[in-house]
Every structure is written in C-alpha cells, then in structure tokens.
Amino acid sequence: MSHLLDVKNLEVNFKTYGGEVKAVRNVSFHVDKGEIVAIVGESGSGKSVTVQSIMGLIPTPPGKIKNGQVLFDNKDLLKLSKREMQKVKGSKISMVFQDPMTSLNPTMKVGKQIEEGLKVHQHLSKADAKKRAIEMIKLVGIPNPEERYNQYPHEFSGGMRQRVMIAIALACNPELLIADEPTTALDVTIQAQVLDLMKDLRDKMNTAIILITHDLGVVAETAERVIVMYAGMTVETGTVEEVFANPKHPYTWGLMASRPNPQADGKERLVPIEGSPPDLFSPPKGCPFAPRCPYAMEICLGEMPPEFEVVSGHTAKCWLNDPRAKMAQEEIAAGRVQK
Amino acid sequence: MYIIKRILMMLLTIWVIITLTFVIMKSIPGDPFASDANVLPDEVLANMRAKYHLDEPLPVQYVLYMKDLAQLDFGPSIKSETRSVNDIISDGIPVSSTLGIQALIIALVFGLMLGIIAALYHNRAIDFIAMMIAILGISVPSFILAPLLIKYFAVEWHMLPVASWGTWDHTILPSVALALSPLAVIARFMRSSMIDVMNQNYIKTADAKGLSTFKIVLKHGIRNAILPVITFIGPLAVTLITGTFVIEKIFAIPGLGKYFVDGIFNRDYPVIMGTTIFYSTVLVVILFLIDISYRLIDPRIKLSSGGN
Numbered sequence: 001m002s003h004l005l006d007v008k009n010l011e012v013n014f015k016t017y018g019g020e021v022k023a024v025r026n027v028s029f030h031v032d033k034g035e036i037v038a039i040v041g042e043s044g045s046g047k048s049v050t051v052q053s054i055m056g057l058i059p060t061p062p063g064k065i066k067n068g069q070v071l072f073d074n075k076d077l078l079k080l081s082k083r084e085m086q087k088v089k090g091s092k093i094s095m096v097f098q099d100p101m102t103s104l105n106p107t108m109k110v111g112k113q114i115e116e117g118l119k120v121h122q123h124l125s126k127a128d129a130k131k132r133a134i135e136m137i138k139l140v141g142i143p144n145p146e147e148r149y150n151q152y153p154h155e156f157s158g159g160m161r162q163r164v165m166i167a168i169a170l171a172c173n174p175e176l177l178i179a180d181e182p183t184t185a186l187d188v189t190i191q192a193q194v195l196d197l198m199k200d201l202r203d204k205m206n207t208a209i210i211l212i213t214h215d216l217g218v219v220a221e222t223a224e225r226v227i228v229m230y231a232g233m234t235v236e237t238g239t240v241e242e243v244f245a246n247p248k249h250p251y252t253w254g255l256m257a258s259r260p261n262p263q264a265d266g267k268e269r270l271v272p273i274e275g276s277p278p279d280l281f282s283p284p285k286g287c288p289f290a291p292r293c294p295y296a297m298e299i300c301l302g303e304m305p306p307e308f309e310v311v312s313g314h315t316a317k318c319w320l321n322d323p324r325a326k327m328a329q330e331e332i333a334a335g336r337v338q339k
Numbered sequence: 340m341y342i343i344k345r346i347l348m349m350l351l352t353i354w355v356i357i358t359l360t361f362v363i364m365k366s367i368p369g370d371p372f373a374s375d376a377n378v379l380p381d382e383v384l385a386n387m388r389a390k391y392h393l394d395e396p397l398p399v400q401y402v403l404y405m406k407d408l409a410q411l412d413f414g415p416s417i418k419s420e421t422r423s424v425n426d427i428i429s430d431g432i433p434v435s436s437t438l439g440i441q442a443l444i445i446a447l448v449f450g451l452m453l454g455i456i457a458a459l460y461h462n463r464a465i466d467f468i469a470m471m472i473a474i475l476g477i478s479v480p481s482f483i484l485a486p487l488l489i490k491y492f493a494v495e496w497h498m499l500p501v502a503s504w505g506t507w508d509h510t511i512l513p514s515v516a517l518a519l520s521p522l523a524v525i526a527r528f529m530r531s532s533m534i535d536v537m538n539q540n541y542i543k544t545a546d547a548k549g550l551s552t553f554k555i556v557l558k559h560g561i562r563n564a565i566l567p568v569i570t571f572i573g574p575l576a577v578t579l580i581t582g583t584f585v586i587e588k589i590f591a592i593p594g595l596g597k598y599f600v601d602g603i604f605n606r607d608y609p610v611i612m613g614t615t616i617f618y619s620t621v622l623v624v625i626l627f628l629i630d631i632s633y634r635l636i637d638p639r640i641k642l643s644s645g646g647n
Contacts, residue, residue, distance in 0.1 A: 055547055083551075090549030097547075102540040107562050107637055116558075117548040152638040168548065 002074055003030035004208050005054070005176055010068035012046075012053050015061055021280045023049045025232040027068075031176065034206040036199070038219040038240070040255070041229035044277060047212045050229070051178045053078075055095055056085045072176070091121035094169035098181040100161035104153040111137070111149030114168050121172050136167040141197060159190035163197065170201060177202075178210045183218065195222050216259055220244060225313075228252050231277050231288035238314030248308070248316035250293045287318070295320060295332060345630070349623045356619045357408070357612070361401055364611050371417040371606045391417060391608075404612065413616070414609035418601075424613035431595030432617075434504060438513055438586070438594060439579050445518035446525055446575070451561075451568070453522070454529025458564075459556065461534055469526065476523025481582055485516040485589045502591045513590045517582045521575045528571055532564040539563070566637055569629055576625045580618055 012024040024046040031037050039047045052058050054070050054077065070077040077088065094117075097103040105113060114133040118124045124132065130149070137145035140163040153161055162182060169177055179198065183191035199222055202209055211223055219226050219240060226243050228236040228251065236249040247253055254273035261268060275292035278284050284291070290300035299319050308321035320328055370393060372384050379387075388394045392403055407414055413424035457469035492512060493501040500509050536542065537560055545559045584596035595614055602610035633640045 057543060057546060086549045086551060088549070089547055095544075095547040097540060097544060099540060103544045105541040105545070105559050105563070106639060108558070113544075116545070116550060116554075120549055120554075154639045165544070168544070 002071075004033045004035075004072070005031040005210075006069075006071040007050070007054065008069040008071065010050065010053065010070065011066040012049050012058065013064050013066050015064065019281045022283055023063075023232055023280060024053070025283065027229070027232070027234055029227050029234060029237060031208050031210060033175070034202065034208055035225065036202060036209045036211060036223045038211045038213060038223035038226045039229055040213060040216065040219055040226060042214060042277065044280075045229040046232035047229055048180055049232075051095070051180060051210055051212060055089060055093060055178065056080075057095075087121070090117040090169075090174070091172045092174055093176045093178065094172070094174040096162070096165045096169050096177065096179045096182045099185045100158055100165055101185065103165055104161055106153055109150055109152060110156065110164050114164070114171055117168065117171050132171065133167075136171050137164070139170075139201070140164070140167045141193075142167075159186055159194065162186060162190075162194050166194070166197065166201070170205065170207065173205060174207060176208045176210065178212075180212045181214070182211070183213070183215075191218070192221075198222070216255060228255070231283060232280060233288060233317065235289065235318070236314075236316045238310070242311065242314045246310070246314075248310050248314070248321055249289075249318045250295050250320070251289045252316075254292075295328060297325065297328060345627060349627060352623055353616065353619055357405075357616060358401075360612060360615045361404065362397075364606075364608060365397055365400075367606065369606055371608065373606065391415075408616075413613035416607055416610050418605050418607045418610070424609045427598050427610065428595065428613055428617055431593070431598060434592060435583055435587070435594035435596065437510060438517065438583055438592065439576075441510055441514040442517035442521070442579055442582075443572075443575070445514055446521040446579075447572075449518075450522040450525025451529050451565070453526035454568075455533055455556065455561065455564075457526065457530040458533030458537060459552075466530075470530070473523040473526045473530075476519045477527075479519070481516050481520060482585050482589065484519055485513070485586060488512045488516055489589075502589075504590075504592050509590075509592075513586045513592060516589075517579060517586045520582075521578055524575070525568055525571065528568045529564065532567045533560060536560050536564040562636060566633070569632055569636065573622075573626050573629055576622060580621070 007030065008028050010024055010027045011022070014021045014023050027046070027050055029037070039050070041047050049058065049063075053063075053065055054072075056077065058065065065078055068078070072088070072093065077085065080088065104110070111130065111133045114136055115124075115129040118129045118132055134145045134149050137148050142148050142160055142163055148156075153164070156164060162185075165182075177198075182198070183194050186194060195218060198209060198211075201207065211218070213219060223240050226236075226238065226240050227234050228243070228249065230251050236243060236247065236252050243252065244256075247256060251273070254271075257271045258273060260270060273292060278288050278291065284301070286299070286301045286303050287293070287296075287305050290296040293300065297319060303319075305317045305319045305322075307315045307317050309315050310321060319325055320332070370388070371391070372379075372387055376384060385394070392400055395403070404414070411425075413428065415423050416427060419427075453469050453473065457466045460466045489501055489512065492499045499512055500506075503509060537556075542555060542559055545555045550558075583594060584600055586592070587594040587596040588600075595617065598610055599614040599618070601607070602614060
C-alpha cells in the first residue's frame with residue numbers, strides 16, 4: 001500500500017556566513033491517510049525545516065534541498081514547478097503555524113483570509129466562498145460566524161486566531177494538515193481546546209495531520225504515531241503506545257525523564273538532559289547524541305547507528321539495539337534507567 | 340465628533356500661523372514704500388501709508404486685517420494696483436495645484452513601484468539599480484535637474500516646450516523635475532518597509548495558501564507596507580510646495596510661488612499674508628487627510644477625539 005506522504009532521505013542545508021548548516025540530515029518517514037503523526041524534538045532539531053520543505057516554504061537561498069524525495073500521492077513535490085506547487089499548497093496540503101498573533105494579515109478581514117484559498121483552488125464565486133467561509137468559522141467553534149466574518153484579526157483572542165488559522169487551512173478539505181507547534185503560543189486550557197478541535201476535524205474530514213511539538217503530553221493525547229528528531233535526524237519512530245511504553249533510544253528516555261511528574265509533591269527536581277546538541281556546521285561522525293548519552297559505547301562515537309527495527313513499525317537509531325550490545329542492554333535493564 | 344474636533348484644531352492652527360506670520364512680517368525692517376522714499380515727497384508717502392492703515396498701531400492693523408479675513412477678503416495687493424490678493428490666489432491656484440498634484444502622483448506611483456520592485460529583488464541587481472536611481476534622485480536638487488531636462492527634452496530633442504504655461508505638454512517637464520526627489524525618498528521608504536513586511540509570518544501563511552507571488556504582494560504585502568510611506572506624505576507636501584517656488588521660476592510658470600517670494604521682497608503685506616494662509620491651509624488639510632487614511636488602511640488604528 002502506498003502512503004499518503006512518503007518522505008525519503010530528505011537533506012536540507014542552510015548557507016550562513018559561518019558555513020553550511022546541515023539542518024535536516026537524511027530524514028525518512030511516512031504519513032497515511034487520516035493519521036495523526038507527531039514529530040517531537042528540541043529546538044533546532046530540524047522539525048520545522050522538515051515540514052516546511054514538504055510545503056516548499058524554505059526560502060532558497062539561503063536554504064537548499066540537497067537530496068531526497070517528498071512523495072505525495074506518488075508525485076515528488078520537490079520536482080514540481082512553482083506554479084504546480086501553488087496548486088498543491090492550500091488545497092491538498094495546508095499548514096497551521098506556531099504563532100497565531102502574527103500569522104494572520106492584520107489589515108484584512110478574517111472572512112476574506114479564509115476565502116482566498118477557496119477562490120484560488122476551487123474557483124468559487126464570491127457568494128459561495130463567503131458561505132463556505134462562514135461555515136468554516138462555525139466549524140472551528142467560533143460563535144457568531146456572520147459577525148466574525150467581517151472582523152479583523154486584532155478583534156480575536158490568541159486561541160480564536162488559531163481557530164481561524166485552522167479554518168483557513170481546512171477550508172479546501174486538504175488531505176494533509178501540517179501543524180507546526182500549533183499550541184505552543186497558547187495557554188494550557190486553550191491548548192487542549194485547539195488539540196481537541198484538530199482531532200475532531202480529523203474524524204469529520206479524514207485529514208491526515210503532522211503535528212510538530214516539543215510537548216510529550218500533547219503527543220500522548222493526540223497522535224497515533226510519533227517521530228523523535230534530534231540534530232536533524234529521526235532517532236526513533238513508532239506508534240505512540242510503543243514508544244511511550246517501550247522507548248528504545250536514550251534521547252527518548254531523556255525526554256521522558258525530563259517531564260514533570262504530576263504525582264510528585266512539587267519538591268522533586270526535573271531531570272535535564274546534560275550537555276547541548278551538536279554543532280550542525282560539522283555534525284559528528286558517529287551518533288549525534290553520543291556526547292550527551294550516559295550509555296555511549298565506543299562504537300557510538302565512531303560510527304552512525306543504522307535504523308534497528310524493535311518491533312514492526314518501531315525503529316530506533318541506537319547501537320544499544322544491536323544484538324551484539326547484549327551486555328549493555330542487560331546492565332541498563334538491571335536498574336540504571338528510569339523509563 | 341472626532342472630525343469636528345479635528346476641524347476646530349485645524350482652524351486654531353491656521354489662526355496661530357496667521358498671527359505669527361503677521362507679527363514676524365511686521366517686524367522686518369522697511370515697508371512697501373521704502374523704495375519710493377527717495378522719489379516721492381514725504382506727504383505723499385504718509386498719505387499712501389494711511390491708505391493701507393500702515394500708520395495705525397500694530398494691534399489695530401491686526402484687528403482690521405482679521406475683520407476682512409473673516410469675510411474671506413485678503414485685501415488689495417499694494418504693489419499691483421489692479422489686482423486684489425483674492426485675484427492673485429484664484430489665478431495661481433489652478434496652475435500651482437496642477438503642478439503639485441501631478442508631481443505628487445508621479446512621485447507616489449513611480450516611487451512605490453520602484454520600492455516594491457527593489458524589495459522583491461532584494462540584494463539582486465535590480466535592487467541595486469533601483470536604489471542607485473533613488474540616491475541620485477535624492478542628491479540631485481531640482482534646480483539642477485530642471486535645466487538638464489530642458490536642455491535635452493526641449494532644446495536638443497524638441498519633444499516638449501522649453502518653458503511657460505498653456506497646454507498639458509507644458510506641465511510635463513516641471514512636474515517631473517519637481518517629482519524626482521520625493522519619488523526617490525518614497526522608493527527608499529517603500530523598499531525597507533516592504534522588505535520588512537515580506538518577512539512577516541502572515542506572508543508565509545499567504546504562501547502556504549497557494550497564492551501566486553503577485554497576489555501575495557498585492558493583497559498582503561503592499562497594504563501593510565504602505566503605512567510608513569503615508570506618514571511621509573505630510574513632509575513630502577511641504578517639499579512639493581517649496582519646490583514649486585523654484586520650479587515655477589525656472590520654467591516661467593505663472594503660479595503662486597512667484598507672488599509668495601516677490602511679496603516678501605516688496606513687503607507686500609497682504610500678498611505675504613494671503614499666500615501664507617493659502618499654503619498653510621493646504622498643508623493642514625493634507626495632514627488631516629493622512630490621519631483619516633490611516634484608519635482606512637489599518638483597521639487597528641482608532642481615531643479618537645481625546646487622549647486616555
């Protein structure tokens with residue numbers, strides 16, 4: 001079966017005065033129809049660059065897609081002309097950005113901003129586009145849609161603006177919605193509402209969603225599959241149940257351990273991952289996490305780990321999963337790890 | 340409510356300008372008949388001064404002038420016996436405003452276009468060429484540009500008339516000469532404003548919607564980028580008004596500028612007052628229109644009548 005979106009060996013570089021930054025290094029993953037896939041990772045791990053290159057939103061220069069394929073409905077998006085890509089953007093794949101406060105045009109009525117895509121992609125008449133825009137405003141749970149249609153973004157709260165962004169993104173019934181940290185700029189109660197809304201709309205419209213976040217709580221609550229990224233690479237992928245119950249990469253362990261524990265009395269200290277991510281001007285030869293990894297072995301520093309398949313669909317790029325690393329596995333299992 | 344308050348404030352501003360001009364004008368040594376002092380006997384001079392109430396104390400003169408002004412009578416011109424200041428102004432307005440408005444339109448249209456193109460091709464050859472033109476436009480004064488235009492377009496290539504006024508052809512060279520420096524400033528303003536806007540997140544949103552670059556620029560870029568440029572139109576209007584004095588002189592155009600300048604040399608008090616009132620009214624009205632247009636362009640800006 002072919003996937004809705006299949007990213008293969010994607011490599012993206014950025015030219016800077018200091019040299020070329022290898023922002024995304026050999027990333028492969030797929031998304032199926034109607035599925036919610038989360039991409040997690042710390043800042044600078046290449047999450048946003050990955051999805052922006054899917055949408056062709058990487059400014060070139062300074063960005064450059066060095067290698068790879070982005071197959072969507074079996075067509076390579078990276079090979080499309082600018083004009084062909086404009087037909088895909090907003091109609092088949094659309095995007096919700098991180099900061100709803102700056103992502104809407106301040107001088108254009110909200111309704112008009114929702115309509116724009118409809119007019120370009122579905123060639124709707126003025127009246128039909130307006131009808132559909134009001135429908136969308138209603139669908140994303142904004143009260144008084146007719147009145148809201150004629151208002152400007154500054155008359156909306158942050159959460160409401162993110163709903164508008166979702167309405168814009170879903171207006172043309174896309175097959176894939178990319179949400180780049182859609183809740184990071186919102187406060188916690190609004191976060192839950194927006195996530196529920198996205199899940200709800202997925203159920204109604206069967207839109208696949210790529211959800212970028214650095215919040216593991218959001219992943220557990222919303223996604224079906226998760227991709228963990230580190231230093232421009234995918235380090236672990238699998239279903240949410242698998243990865244949360246049985247993580248196989250020390251970086252994932254670190255992420256899980258650094259979450260606050262709701263059962264704790266509040267005096268417990270958070271456990272950070274020591275050190276900082278590698279310099280992507282000249283990434284290390286071996287595993288990029290090895291310098292920070294408490295379980296690093298000799299091979300980790302010298303050789304890039306391949307992708308080990310733990311169970312079907314659950315992979316981890318870590319030498320600890322090599323059958324030859326049995327001793328280390330046992331030692332870790334014996335008690336040095338809190339998963 | 341806001342508009343009424345603004346109009347009252349505008350009237351107050353103009354009154355302050357009138358009063359200050361009146362006081363400053365009278366404090367310049369000499370009077371309209373100073374050049375006749377050697378020729379005419381003292382009695383005649385005294386009679387002439389009395390005719391124009393110049394023998395009265397300053398406050399009385401001021402009250403007399405304001406009384407006439409309240410009936411929109413700018414008084415007689417002392418130097419030109421046949422024409423009143425009202426005649427001079429109403430003859431000059433069509434000429435000077437044609438020149439000013441045409442120059443403003445040229446400056447805005449081409450300045451904005453140049454700025455937008457430069458911004459879209461940021462750091463590429465087109466950008467550098469556009470900005471070189473802009474630097475030239477800012478640094479070459481209109482009184483140098485005007486003779487150059489005359490030399491080539493009128494004298495050598497016979498495309499347009501050399502000077503004077505009459506047909507629309509006569510208006511082209513002076514309008515262009517007047518427009519160039521504001522055009523260059525507008526282009527630079529628009530370029531930096533546009534570069535800033537095109538890096539905003541909502542432009543990325545528009546891009547992600549699948550809009551063409553043309554639509555993104557037209558619907559999302561320009562309207563947001565134009566606001567700082569609108570602010571500049573106020574000072575620009577001043578440049579154009581003072582610019583017309585020079586340009587009208589070079590092209591021998593019968594506009595208001597000549598009377599304004601000559602009026603000061605001749606101490607032709609009613610002419611000085613009349614032209615000053617006219618120009619300051621134009622300026623105050625332009626500033627008012629700019630404030631109104633902010634609201635039309637940016638819905639976040641609220642016009643309120645009081646500070647809070």
